Amino acid sequence: MNPQNKTSTDFILLGLFPGFKYPNLLILTVLLIYTIAFAGNSILLLLIWLDSRLHTPMYFLLTQLSIIDLAYISSTVPKTVTNYFTGKKSISYLACASQMFFFLTLGLAECILLTLMAYDRYVAVCNPLRYTVLMSPRVCLQMAVAAWTGAVLAALVHTVYPMHFPVCGSREISHYFCEMPAILRMSCVDTSVYEMVKFVSTIIFLLVPFVLILASYVLIFLTVLKMNSRNGKKKALATCSSHLTVVSLYFGQAIFIYMTPSSSHTPEQDQIGAVLGTIVTPMLNPIIYSLRNKEVVGALQRCTGRCCGEEQPLFLQCCSQKRASLSLKTTHGQF
Template sequence: MENYNLTSTDFILWGLFPLSKIGLFFFILVVLIFPTALFSNLSMILLIFLDTQLHTPMYFLLSQLSIIDLNHISTIVPKMISNFLFGNKSISFIGCGVQSLFFLTLAGAEALILTSMVYDCYIAVCFPLHYPIRMSKRMCVLMIIGSWIMGSVNSCAHTTYAFHIPYCRSRAVNHFLCKVAAMLTLACMDTWVYEYTVFVSTTLFLVFPFIGIAYPYGGVLLAVHCMHSAEGRKKADSTCSTHLTVVTFYYAPLVYTYLHPRSLRSPTKDKVLAVFYTILTPMLNPIIYSLRDSEVLGALRRVIQRICTVKI
């Protein structure tokens, strides 16, 4: 039985799971994914902290990615689980605003961190002698700070606009999170300003980074192809193919969602695609790096050996 104790400003999240056996199956799947994502991201952060050989700009960026993923999935999934278990799908006006703010900040920061990681890979493979200068600790810190600032500014612009317009229709949002695009379908005014901000945000966080990713990877593939050392080629291929896999999992659903004509979108398709970059990606990122990156695997073995030696 669904129970709503609504105020005049509350929203209702329709959620992701239908009330059926299939819905229960997907709910159990998400319940299993959530602790897996928490454990794998926390493990990656701890591994990078403990192993001194991973104290490089690339793995510092990776630790930031794990921090973002950890917060990303924690912003969304606990509320989803609570809504399904207790049947109360309402979310307060302030709660919706906070969730939207965190979601957009983390999404924007992650997109830019991934781009920074691709740049790091490009410099490491194509300009190895210049790497200490081009990817210094200062440059790495500036990339991270810039990613968070741009993500925060973008989220503030979207969230401020969305929560300062009148909603005169049903407050039932056809999504499992307070996504601004889904909320504005309930507005009783023309939202052309938001459409303009979406265009600007898409250009800044999807189009430009995509160009920034495609060009370096062209150089990386060429450099790897021209390498004479089989070991060097294997190491470069391992690291950069891992980056490419992670970038593809995150960017592909976002590009399809925001560059797809609005007339061809549907709420159901939007929710399914959102699962990829809000739930699956935070779980898959550390697993992909753990399985495909030889340096991470080596660090994991060293840490395990150290722990076993201490116990003995």
């Protein structure tokens, strides 16, 4: 018997695609993606914090998304890489529950946040005259608090409930982190009641937000079609294209994993969906919002231009610029 199996409360993580022929290449690829994701989201957060032109509701919500992406990818990749290089695959019961809780919290918060970002675009395009009122700094802060609070409460329920199911036989998790479907697959009791609870929760936290996002963009496109200015149409669509791309990446894999029964797809399919959601998407999100957003590109050019063109140290320059921007009176919904 494997010595790791002697601890009855511990689980064994089989890792990322255990049957893959070139594990070294796989781990190096994951590390590269993690580095790009960490750097991309960190740079995006820094640009939004330094540039006063980006102190608007849309970019406030975008900072929340970047924070989620940083925590999302950091909740799974470091443990996976550490297990691979140390050869230790065990994870304690408490660590498994914690990992599941943080993973669910971040995933649910991102789902709610993407819905709020769609509402922000709807107000900006369809009701621009009331934008500063409907998307005031106070409202945006309340939105962020509501998103995190709702995610934490729902994640707590869906962590405590599955982790109390008894496990019979092998405690090997055919995954690279502790995820709900993988835990349910090991249970030796009937989980049909919880599967129904999970399905209802998924409708509330996944399908309803997805429908709301679609409804928002239907109204946005109808408004854009009525515009007489061609430049106005391009500008309105440009502000929405990045968000639509991120929504497609997130909801595609989430609906596949959580809107279908665990028995209808294999562990390998679960891993592919999880990799797309927890590793690939956090890397792509800052790239999508940077390359397809002129304001972010402009902020990056201004920052690099000032840093390269002046002798003032970067840290002092950034701090002085930040103090100057905070001293100005905020207008038009700026933070």
